Amino acid sequence: MFESTFKNFSINFNALNERNTVSSGDILTGNITFKLTKETKISAITMKLIGKAHVHWSTSGGGGRKRRRHRRHFSAKLEFFDLKSVILKEDGALGGTTKLLPGTHVYPFTCQIPHGNFPTSFHGVHGKIDYVITVGISRPWHLSKDFLTELNFVNHINTNQPELWAPLSGHNSTTLCCLWCASGPIEFTATVEKKAFTPGETVKVICDISNASTRTATPKVKLLQKQSFFTHSGSRNIVDKTLTSQTGEPISTTSSDVHTEILIPIPPSAPLTISNCSILRVDYTIEASLCLSAAADVTVIFPIILYSIPTHNLLPQL
CATH class of the missing domain: 2.60.40.640 (Immunoglobulin-like)
Incomplete structure (x- = not known):
C-alpha cells in the first residue's frame, strides 16, 4: 500500500x-x-x-404521456x-x-x-x-x-485607464397615475465615485431625490454579481446573486432636493471580475433604486469591476 x-x-x-x-x-x-x-x-x-x-x-424537461423527463x-x-x-x-x-x-x-x-x-x-x-x-x-x-x-492565480488589470476612476452618474424619473389622476414627478439621480473597487472596500452611493408624488419613496442600494457560463456552441447559463444590500431613510411625500448617501460594503471574499475567458464571466453592478409602494421601482444601474492591487513580491524573480 x-x-x-x-x-x-x-x-x-x-x-x-x-x-x-x-x-x-x-x-x-x-x-x-x-x-x-x-x-x-x-x-x-x-x-x-x-x-x-x-x-x-x-x-x-417533461414530455409524453408518461411524463418522461x-x-x-x-x-x-x-x-x-x-x-x-x-x-x-x-x-x-x-x-x-x-x-x-x-x-x-x-x-x-x-x-x-x-x-x-x-x-x-x-x-x-x-x-x-x-x-x-x-x-x-x-x-x-x-x-x-x-x-x-x-x-491562487490573480490576473492584474491595467489600472492606468482614466475611465476606471471617473465618477459614474445616472438619472431616472417616473410619474404615478391612478385612474385619471397623475401625481407629481419622482426624480432620482445616483452617483458612484468610481468604477473600479477592491474586495473589502466600501462603495459610497450619493442619491439626490425629489418626490412630488403622494407616496413614500425609500432608497435602496444592492451589489449584484452575475456569473455567466457558455459552451462553445453558444448555449449559456446565467446565475444572478445579490451579495449585499443597504436601505436608506424613507423620503416623505412632496419632498424636494433630498440628498442622502448610502454606504454598501463589498465582501472581502468577493471574487474578482472575470472578463477574459470565453466560457466563464463574472460581472458586478451597483443597483440604486427608489422603492415605491404598489409601483415599479425607479432604478439606476452602474457596472463596476472588482480588481486586485498588485502586491510586493517577497522574493526576487530569478
Whole structure:
C-alpha cells in the first residue's frame, strides 16, 4: 500500500507575496517532502503545472404521456497551459529506477507560470477556473500516485485607464397615475465615485431625490454579481446573486432636493471580475433604486469591476 510506505507527503511553496497569490510570469520555488518507512524503488517523480477552465450544467424537461423527463447536459473546457517537468530522473544503472532509503526526503523545484492574459482563479455555481500543480510518483509494478495543490492565480488589470476612476452618474424619473389622476414627478439621480473597487472596500452611493408624488419613496442600494457560463456552441447559463444590500431613510411625500448617501460594503471574499475567458464571466453592478409602494421601482444601474492591487513580491524573480 502506498500510504503505508509514503508518509507526510507535502508540496511547499515559497510565498511570493503576503496574499500568497501568483500571476502571469511568476517564478515559483519550493520543495516536495515525504517520509519513507522502508527502502523503495522510484521510477520517476514528475511535476505538471496546468491552467484550465471548465463549465457544466444540465437541464431537464417533461414530455409524453408518461411524463418522461429527459436531462440535457452542457459543458465546455479550455486549457491555458500544460507544462511538465521531472523532479527525480530514472537511474539507468538500477534498471530505470532510483532506490531511496527509509527516512525523510526533500526535493526542490522551480517552475514558471507562462506569460499571458489568463483569467483569475474562480469556483462558481456551474464552473471553475483553476491552476493546479500535480506531483506524480511512479514506482515499478505500481500505479502512479498523484498529489495536487491549487494555486491562487490573480490576473492584474491595467489600472492606468482614466475611465476606471471617473465618477459614474445616472438619472431616472417616473410619474404615478391612478385612474385619471397623475401625481407629481419622482426624480432620482445616483452617483458612484468610481468604477473600479477592491474586495473589502466600501462603495459610497450619493442619491439626490425629489418626490412630488403622494407616496413614500425609500432608497435602496444592492451589489449584484452575475456569473455567466457558455459552451462553445453558444448555449449559456446565467446565475444572478445579490451579495449585499443597504436601505436608506424613507423620503416623505412632496419632498424636494433630498440628498442622502448610502454606504454598501463589498465582501472581502468577493471574487474578482472575470472578463477574459470565453466560457466563464463574472460581472458586478451597483443597483440604486427608489422603492415605491404598489409601483415599479425607479432604478439606476452602474457596472463596476472588482480588481486586485498588485502586491510586493517577497522574493526576487530569478
